[in-house]
Amino acid sequence: MKYVLQRIGAMLLTLFMVMSLSFMVIRLMPMSLFENPEVPKEIQEKLEDKFHLNDPLPVQYFYFMEGIVTGLDFGISVKLRPGLDVWGIIVSRLPPTMLINFISLFISIPLGLIFGIIAALKRNTWIDSTISVFVILFISVPSFVFASLLQYVLTFVFPIFPTLYDSTATTLGAMMWSLTLPIIALSLSPIATLTRYLRGELIENISSDYILLARTKGLSRPQAIVRHAFRNSMMPITSTLVSLITGIMGGSLVVESMFAIPGTGGMLVKSIFAGDHFLTVAILIFYSAISLVTILVVDLSYSLIDPRVRVGGGK
Amino acid sequence: MAAENMNREVVLSVKDLKVNFRAYGGLVQAVRGISFDLYRGETLAIVGESGSGKSVSIKAILGILANNAIIADGSIMYDGMDLTKVKEDTFHEIRGNRIGLIFQDPLSALNPIMKIGNQITESLRLNRKMKKEEAKKVALELMKSVGIPEPEKRFDQYPFQFSGGMRQRIVIAIALAGDPEILICDEPTTALDVTVQAKILELINQIKKERNLSVIFITHDLGVVANMADRVNVMYAGKVVETGTAEEIFFEPAHPYTWALLSSMPDLHTKDRLDAIPGTPPNMIYPPKGDAFAARNAYAMKIDYEMEPPMFKITDTHAAATWLLHPKAAANGIEMPAGLKARIERMKRSGALNG
Incomplete structure (x- = not known):
């Protein structure tokens, strides 16, 4: 406590x-x-x-x-929405941003874990190499580049998706359809990051002594990996969640503008250019608060995963 | 004891085992054709310096060689099966249940975030389909027998709450959980304090007697060998260079490498500077022609650089691979160094062997 x-x-x-x-x-x-x-x-x-x-x-x-x-008085907007309360603007702008950020987070975590496990188990095979190539590509190229590529290929060359966010959509399906591309653009980098970390952690854990002990006491290799290597690998992965979430939010700033999504991210960029200082400061603080809460949750969740933090801390 | 062994039942038989590793520089020949038998109820020590292939041989027995290892030749016969040909899918039925392993480093051998009790009961519940309470009962019994005080309380604790010696006792309990008939100890006391070492060795001797286990004991510590072993294999550069009963190896060593090992062992009486073995073991990607120890051997002869010595039989239980034992060389009367001879005399008088 x-x-x-x-x-x-x-x-x-x-x-x-x-x-x-x-x-x-x-x-x-x-x-x-x-x-x-x-x-x-x-x-x-x-x-x-x-x-x-x-x-x-x-x-x-x-x-x-x-x-x-x-x-919670952050002042009023003077340029973009003259006269409106800044806090009210943030609250009204929140849903689309939260929607795409959370969806992209919840897509990234399972996909990242799956690819990480596959790469670790198939280490040094062509499967691992292929995954690694994509990992490097997705980590090193920023999300807005993918956003514009996706926009060009899938809305202009092959017009499958709408180019911009459909604010007039009446059904949830139509709205989600128009959010698909920005969500994909935002998810690529976190998936790659998670894959890379988990692969490294798992490979280290699979060659550890306690996996050997688990195998010599009669567990099969898959049993040993699932029961011992996986949970031990999750501890360092938890801390990468912080950078994952802030990464998605950061990417969202630009991607929202590109797809004309009426969220807080696009608002922040616009407010900076317009010189709407009260609004800029308020959104900055809001984003920092979210990151700090994330870090807090991750810090506290360590004690759930690692008994050394839980039991050792009580002494 | 030698005669007794001859009549005993062979539990494990290694024949001409060769293990190679694919490495960037080429093929590393870690084990180059070793053969030995393990008799029921005996302790066989395998002695050698780092890189002599002793750990690799036992990993081959347990089927836990690294992915880049190849068993190039030979067989490991156990209970009518050739362990070199058992598939990974079924090997886990042998590991733990028939052949147990005690590790070198108990500090890293236990899963840091899993309760001790679960680590002991895990294989019982997974492989023997035991109920939770039943497995716990077995585990508490095991913990008591390896000397863990307050097993009920310790059952729910984590490895970081145990000392090094206690962790090694847990590792032993885990190895015994499957009720194996062969116990392999891979330098089980190297990572422990000297005082704790003695207790762990005592424990291993005690459970060996209680359960009539056959033990393979890997070590580079000859002092430990003297306390534990019935028979000894001395390994160098992937080969067994001398084999014999503990008495034969300690009191009548025949191979220059065994001489060197015994001379470099510290004891309480030697006032002289201890002899170190000059040089380093050969590069096993390109093992030398002839005797691999020749370059470090003060007694090397011309033939040692050209032809590999075969095993020369000294007694029914004692053999060594050195040209010194060839009738032509034996005529020259090369003997072990005088310092070592004096030391062996002292050991004989003080009864250093209790094996």
Whole structure:
């Protein structure tokens, strides 16, 4: 229990630092929030006063933090959705992003595990080599390149899928159909990453002494691998889940824009170009929070998998 | 003891076994034609330095050779079967149930994230289809017999909660769970403290007597051999160079390599500097022509570099592969080094052998 509280404390501290940093970095960018030739100068100044923009940066920082802590008040959007509450925008934009990110995660994990196991068991055969070639390709080429390739081949050359997200879709099926390509583009790299890690871990574990012991006590090779090597390989794999999830979210920023998916990822990119600072900061913080929660969950799940963490920690 | 062995039943018979490994540099000839019999109820020690092929031979017996290994020739007869021809699908019925193995390093031999109890009962439940409670009863009995205090409590603990010696006892319990008739010990005490070593060796001797096991004991520690073995095979460069009863090997060694091994063994009385064996074992991708030990052998003769010596029989149980035993060379009267002779005399007087 003490361990859990420690982890949560560390997470909150990190989140605080991320909030401070993203506030500073974004606010130091040279762009006035209310610059608009059609709005009279006095009104611009009034607005800046209302949002404390003429105060020194540390004072602004205080107001910013106060707003978040007291009521999830991240400010309002001034450029992209003028006047709307930033938090409200994020919440309304969340479903499509979460949908494609989670689906791609839940596709990647089983596929990555299956390919990893196959590659490890068929080590140094043509099957393993073929998988390795694709692994290297999918890890080294970023997801937006695959996104545009898929878009070109499967919507233009062979028009099977719609080019963009179908926001007018009435059925779930039609909507998912238009999300297929971005999900594939996002999944390739995590599948490859997982395959590579699991292959390495399994190969190491299969040649370990305790697999030999398992075999000499009368277990067949498949029994020994399933009962002993697999679970031991899962421990290091758990920590790669963090990078998997942040990788998918990062890829989603660009891929959402390319397929015109109305999610938070595309919104972040647009808000940066538009200079919609309140929105940018809020989405940054939101993404960091998700990553930190992921790390927390993974940290805590170690103790479920590894008795050395669980029992050893209690001493 | 020698006469007794002759009448005993042979449980395992290795004939002209050759094992090669495919490596990047070429074919490594790890085992180059070894033959030996294991009699029921005896302890056979296989002695040799690293790379002499002793571990490879027992891995061949257990069918757990690495994927790049090839059994090039020979046979391993056990219970009417040739183990070199048994398929992997069925070999797991022999491993554990008929032939058990105790490992060199108990620290890495146990699965770190599986409860000790489950590791002992696993094969009972999978292969003997025992019920959970029944298997647990057997496991607790085994844990008690290998000297684990409070087995009920220990049953649900993990390997990291055990000391090195206790882990080796667990490994022994696992090896005994299938009730094998042959127990192979691959340097079982190398990774342990000296005080723990003695206790583990005592335990192995005790369970051997209780269960009438036939034991193959792999080691490079001659002190351990003196305590454990009935018979000894000395291996060098993939061959058995001398074989005999423990008394014959320790008191009347005939091969220069055995002399060198005995001379390099520390004891309490020797004041002189210990003799080291010069050089390193040969590259087994290109094993030398003639006697493989010739280049490191102070007693090597011209013929040692040209022709491989056959096994010369000394007694019914004692033989060695060295040209020194050829009638022509024997006439020259080359004997073991004087220091070693004195040392053997001391050992005889103090009764160093209890094997």
